[in-house]
Amino acid sequence: WKTLDDIALAGKVVLTRVDINVPMEDGRVTDTTRIDKIAPTVEDIIARGGKVVLLAHFDRPKGKVVPEMSLGRIAPALEASLGRKVVFSPESTGAAAKAAIAEAGPHDVVLLENSRFHPGEEKNDPDLAAAFAALGDIYVNDAFSAAHRAHASTEGVARLLPHAAGRLMEAELKALDAALGKPARPVMAVVGGAKVSTKLDLLGNLVAKVDHLAIGGGMANTFLVAQGVNVGKSLAERDMAETAREILKKAEAAGCRIHLPVDVVVAQEFRAGAASRIVPVSACPDDAMILDAGPETVAGLRAVMGQCATLIWNGPLGAFEIAPFDAATVAAAREAARLTQAGQLISVAGGGDTVAALNQAGAAQDFTFISTAGGAFLEWMEGKELPGVAALLA
Numbered sequence: 001w002k003t004l005d006d007i008a009l010a011g012k013v014v015l016t017r018v019d020i021n022v023p024m025e026d027g028r029v030t031d032t033t034r035i036d037k038i039a040p041t042v043e044d045i046i047a048r049g050g051k052v053v054l055l056a057h058f059d060r061p062k063g064k065v066v067p068e069m070s071l072g073r074i075a076p077a078l079e080a081s082l083g084r085k086v087v088f089s090p091e092s093t094g095a096a097a098k099a100a101i102a103e104a105g106p107h108d109v110v111l112l113e114n115s116r117f118h119p120g121e122e123k124n125d126p127d128l129a130a131a132f133a134a135l136g137d138i139y140v141n142d143a144f145s146a147a148h149r150a151h152a153s154t155e156g157v158a159r160l161l162p163h164a165a166g167r168l169m170e171a172e173l174k175a176l177d178a179a180l181g182k183p184a185r186p187v188m189a190v191v192g193g194a195k196v197s198t199k200l201d202l203l204g205n206l207v208a209k210v211d212h213l214a215i216g217g218g219m220a221n222t223f224l225v226a227q228g229v230n231v232g233k234s235l236a237e238r239d240m241a242e243t244a245r246e247i248l249k250k251a252e253a254a255g256c257r258i259h260l261p262v263d264v265v266v267a268q269e270f271r272a273g274a275a276s277r278i279v280p281v282s283a284c285p286d287d288a289m290i291l292d293a294g295p296e297t298v299a300g301l302r303a304v305m306g307q308c309a310t311l312i313w314n315g316p317l318g319a320f321e322i323a324p325f326d327a328a329t330v331a332a333a334r335e336a337a338r339l340t341q342a343g344q345l346i347s348v349a350g351g352g353d354t355v356a357a358l359n360q361a362g363a364a365q366d367f368t369f370i371s372t373a374g375g376a377f378l379e380w381m382e383g384k385e386l387p388g389v390a391a392l393l394a
């Protein structure tokens with residue numbers, strides 16, 4: 001794929017797909033990370049003489065105009081983050097969009113209305129892709145976190161205009177390639193989360209690629225059940241035990257070492273302040289549930305991390321939303337951060353809850369790279385082709 005360095009932008013209208021699908025509460029943006037991260041691309045395009053026209057979705061309006069999902073509500077946060085005037089177009093295609101682009105000065109940023117207000121967006125309708133393409137001379141995709149969607153604004157339009165990856169897209173692709181494409185070995189993956197069933201493709205792909213796979217969270221319980229361990233009333237998918245055994249076999253054949261908890265934190269119930277204790281994994285009482293990995297498990301993970309050159313992380317190791325069940329995630333994340341800062345580890349993390357968990361540990365800023373993506377990060381880790389990235393390569 002081309003980058004902004006490979007394409008002439010002077011005097012061009014640059015249709016720039018970004019992901020500013022940010023969390024909002026009471027009309028205010030509560031986390032501006034995704035907005036802040038597009039600044040390098042916006043600044044670079046303007047510095048090279050291009051006019052920036054932002055194309056993006058917000059939430060899931062399902063092809064209808066839903067006023068509460070208007071991107072106009074994001075415009076103030078965008079102005080504050082970029083320090084530039086934002087000209088909002090209440091339409092993402094047609095005459096109104098063209099008028100907004102004409103009205104904007106060369107140092108302003110045009111923001112088009114939510115692309116998902118059009119039913120053709122999620123269907124990747126060629127007519128809608130053509131209507132987007134009619135607005136600009138060049139298409140830049142900076143929305144790695146939406147690249148798993150084959151939509152008109154992420155895939156269709158890329159086929160109609162000269163195209164390049166934006167700076168954030170470039171950084172994401174480079175970091176992910178360093179973690180799983182051509183990584184420094186040994187490679188360790190940490191995968192947590194509630195369910196094996198939602199991460200089957202992920203586990204299957206990882207055991208073929210990494211040297212060590214640490215499994216935590218509720219999904220570790222399913223693997224323990226598969227090994228005949230009593231997990232009491234823990235969250236576990238008992239009908240997935242056979243699948244878990246197959247993954248263990250596949251790992252063994254591929255030379256991937258699986259790390260499961262050797263000790264666990266158990267409690268009678270999952271609530272703040274519930275009495276908890278640490279027991280060997282073989283001693284979970286029938287009436288208790290496993291809510292975190294224990295200190296011996298964490299010591300083992302830290303030791304493995306210390307031997308590895310690359311770490312890729314998705315999902316918390318325990319029920320990290322409620323203390324003290326965040327202890328294993330926090331301790332392991334801090335060790336990864338420390339090794340990274342000491343120059344001994346390349347650490348990449350992403351996906352849903354993961355960034356929140358690493359932030360809670362105060363470790364996120366010390367990782368080599370934190371992806372802005374949720375679903376796209378997972379699909380990429382699963383070894384799937386991302387349509388938005390594939391279209392950039394065409």
Ligand code: 3PG
Nearest residue numbers: 019021059145146374375
């Ligand atoms: C995300 O928030 O992960 C992206 O913006 C994609 O959103 P979607 O899951 O609604 O397609």
